[in-house]
Amino acid sequence: MSAVADQKQSPVESFSRWANKHRKWVFAAPSMIxxxxxxxxxxxxxxxxxxxxxxxxxxxxxxxxxxxxYADVLTDxxxxxxxxxxxxxxxxxxxxxxxxxxxxxxxxxxRPFRGEKWVRIAILLPLVATxxxxxxxxxxxxxxNIGFANQMLSWFGIxxxxxxxxQNTALTTLMFIDVWQxxxxxxxxxxxxxxxxxxxxxxAARMDGANGWQRFxxxxxxxxxxxxxxxxxxxxxxxxxxxxxxxxxxxKGGGSFHEVExxxxxxxGLSFDYNKYxxxxxxxxxxxxxxxxxxxxxxxxRKKDNS
Amino acid sequence: MTSxxxxxxxxxxxxxxxxxxxVRPYSVxxxxxxxxxxLTFIAPLVWMFLASLKTNVDIYDSSxxxxxxxxxxxxxxxxxxxxxxxxxxxxxxxxxxxxxxxLLLGVPAAYSMSRYVMKKSAAVVLLARIIxxxxxxxxxxxxxxxxxxxxxxxxxxxxxxFVSLPLVVYIMMSFFDSLPLELEEQAQVDGxxxxxxxxxxxxxxxxxxxATAAIxxxxxxxxNFMFALVLSGAETxxxxxxxxxxxxxxxxxxxGLMAAAVIITVPIMVIALFTQKYIVSGLTAGATKG
Numbered sequence: 001m002s003a004v005a006d007q008k009q010s011p012v013e014s015f016s017r018w019a020n021k022h023r024k025w026v027f028a029a030p031s032m033i034x035x036x037x038x039x040x041x042x043x044x045x046x047x048x049x050x051x052x053x054x055x056x057x058x059x060x061x062x063x064x065x066x067x068x069x070y071a072d073v074l075t076d077x078x079x080x081x082x083x084x085x086x087x088x089x090x091x092x093x094x095x096x097x098x099x100x101x102x103x104x105x106x107x108x109x110x111r112p113f114r115g116e117k118w119v120r121i122a123i124l125l126p127l128v129a130t131x132x133x134x135x136x137x138x139x140x141x142x143x144x145n146i147g148f149a150n151q152m153l154s155w156f157g158i159x160x161x162x163x164x165x166x167q168n169t170a171l172t173t174l175m176f177i178d179v180w181q182x183x184x185x186x187x188x189x190x191x192x193x194x195x196x197x198x199x200x201x202x203x204a205a206r207m208d209g210a211n212g213w214q215r216f217x218x219x220x221x222x223x224x225x226x227x228x229x230x231x232x233x234x235x236x237x238x239x240x241x242x243x244x245x246x247x248x249x250x251x252k253g254g255g256s257f258h259e260v261e262x263x264x265x266x267x268x269g270l271s272f273d274y275n276k277y278x279x280x281x282x283x284x285x286x287x288x289x290x291x292x293x294x295x296x297x298x299x300x301x302r303k304k305d306n307s
Numbered sequence: 308m309t310s311x312x313x314x315x316x317x318x319x320x321x322x323x324x325x326x327x328x329x330v331r332p333y334s335v336x337x338x339x340x341x342x343x344x345x346l347t348f349i350a351p352l353v354w355m356f357l358a359s360l361k362t363n364v365d366i367y368d369s370s371x372x373x374x375x376x377x378x379x380x381x382x383x384x385x386x387x388x389x390x391x392x393x394x395x396x397x398x399x400x401x402x403x404x405x406x407x408x409x410l411l412l413g414v415p416a417a418y419s420m421s422r423y424v425m426k427k428s429a430a431v432v433l434l435a436r437i438i439x440x441x442x443x444x445x446x447x448x449x450x451x452x453x454x455x456x457x458x459x460x461x462x463x464x465x466x467x468x469f470v471s472l473p474l475v476v477y478i479m480m481s482f483f484d485s486l487p488l489e490l491e492e493q494a495q496v497d498g499x500x501x502x503x504x505x506x507x508x509x510x511x512x513x514x515x516x517x518a519t520a521a522i523x524x525x526x527x528x529x530x531n532f533m534f535a536l537v538l539s540g541a542e543t544x545x546x547x548x549x550x551x552x553x554x555x556x557x558x559x560x561x562x563g564l565m566a567a568a569v570i571i572t573v574p575i576m577v578i579a580l581f582t583q584k585y586i587v588s589g590l591t592a593g594a595t596k597g
Contacts, residue, residue: 020500024423031416032428034472038465039435042446049445058452105344108337121583122345125352128579128586130530132547133568136554137355140561146367148354180351185590192591212333230594241439244532244547267441272537277445284442291437 050281055274062278069282079258079266080283084290086171086254087262091239094178098235099228101179102186107216109187110194127184135248138177139164164249170259177245182238186231193227194220233298240291243268263287352572359565366561381566389563391570393542394549401460401535401545402528405467406521412468413475414517418505420476421483429480435473440533443469448537458540466534471524478523481593482516483509519589522582526575546571 019026054062073080142149142163150160163173205215243264253269254261270280360377385391420429451457494504532547553564
């Protein structure tokens with residue numbers, strides 16, 4: 001190669017030389033361009049739209065109205081604040097149940113046993129199933145008159161429940177559907193953390209006469225705490241953004257009384273049912289701040305723990 | 308606390324004996340608990356499958372919960388009247404194209420970010436995991452409507468890459484982090500250019516990571532609903548959008564709906580059965596490092 005270097009370079013060679021010299025950016029640039037065009041630029045546009053009265057046709061002109069949308073949205077106790085409450089209730093409830101159940105199941109799966117492979121496959125299935133199809137499936141099972149759930153309750157003499165069709169029960173029911181589908185995700189993450197541990201601390205505590213609960217709480221759990229926080233972050237962000245099962249089971253606007261209308265569903269409806277792009281963008285910006293705030297709280301705590 | 312305990316580690320011979328005598332009630336409990344857990348996760352899926360084989364009359368009859376004459380009529384409806392072959396092809400095409408393009412863009416980028424420690428660039432790409440999809444849909448919809456592109460495959464493929472590209476970068480970064488540098492350095496000493504070393508040495512070694520990223524990216528594209536709901540047209544509908552044809556305002560064709568749900572979920576579950584290890588490693592990539 002060095003022998004050729006003195007001769008006049010062909011265009012291919014000089015391009016290859018240039019590409020190799022700047023390989024760091026040659027490799028990264030296509031992705032960076034995609035991200036800036038299709039993600040960063042639209043986010044910027046959403047920020048701009050939130051300051052305008054854009055609505056109606058996508059070709060219609062819009063006027064800059066400053067923070068008027070923010071004032072409207074933040075004082076909207078009819079749709080906006082209830083949606084915030086539902087988002088927090090749904091995410092908080094689902095996350096708590098998923099973490100507790102996920103930890104228990106991960107501990108049960110931790111030590112090897114016969115048939116382990118099949119149990120793991122069973123746990124993986126809800127996780128990969130298409131959320132819209134999962135929503136439809138639960139719609140039939142939880143149907144108040146013909147669903148299998150009420151049939152099972154009747155065997156135990158429990159009266160029929162309205163589940164998804166009840167104004168007060170729908171959101172909690174959806175929380176449990178979320179738990180059914182996503183607890184496996186928490187199990188997989190926590191199990192990855194558990195299997196990376198060495199046996200020694202646990203065995204040592206056992207020798208010292210610590211019982212199962214003590215060994216978990218004082219030995220195992222502190223060792224997988226970072227993994228646990230990662231599980232909270234990953235699952236929490238996705239739970240906040242839940243849309244598919246809400247739309248599949250309750251349709252537009254989170255049902256006729258908006259009983260399952262979370263922030264994401266509300267913003268979607270404002271944009272694509274009512275074409276109020278400006279107001280919808282404002283809701284999205286506030287929603288985005290909420291997500292960033294939650295992440296900041298969790299990671300700030302993690303940094304403190306590490307130091 | 309843990310360190311003091313660890314120092315008193317006993318001879319390893321003792322441990323198994325101790326466990327055998329004390330842990331037995333736990334193993335009984337574990338078998339019972341795991342059975343309940345497996346049933347909870349599997350039973351609803353089995354119910355969906357059974358319902359897809361029932362007539363709508365049988366679905367309304369609680370005495371025929373488990374004993375009924377199976378029929379394929381619902382599948383006939385789904386493929387015949389509802390034209391599902393088109394939607395299956397649409398879903399496959401969009402899944403393959405968005406996965407392929409994401410790998411093409413994402414693998415070199417992940418390599419660069421891993422080898423040259425581009426923390427800020429990586430953070431920007433990963434930020435895409437946090438952004439709510441709707442906040443991109445609004446500007447996309449406005450731009451693509453004005454360009455008259457809404458309803459085309461191009462827009463759907465691009466929108467699905469919003470999910471798959473960050474996923475590919477995330478998985479491949481943690482994979483390249485774990486690949487030793489020495490092999491590439493040796494190849495460069497032997498006369499390969501840095502890009503040549505990447506193409507001939509690192510890329511072949513990264514095949515398991517690429518497989519993981521590809522499988523997950525395809526699954527996420529297949530399952531994606533919101534983007535296709537807004538951006539697809541009558542000809543380009545994907546399966547999750549097409550299933551709503553069975554939900555009319557007045558009544559629901561439960562049999563057809565369940566057959567359609569089975570058709571959406573079965574391909575993914577078959578993929579999951581055969582690629583379980585890859586899926587698990589992809590979903591948990593980087594999770595233990597914190």
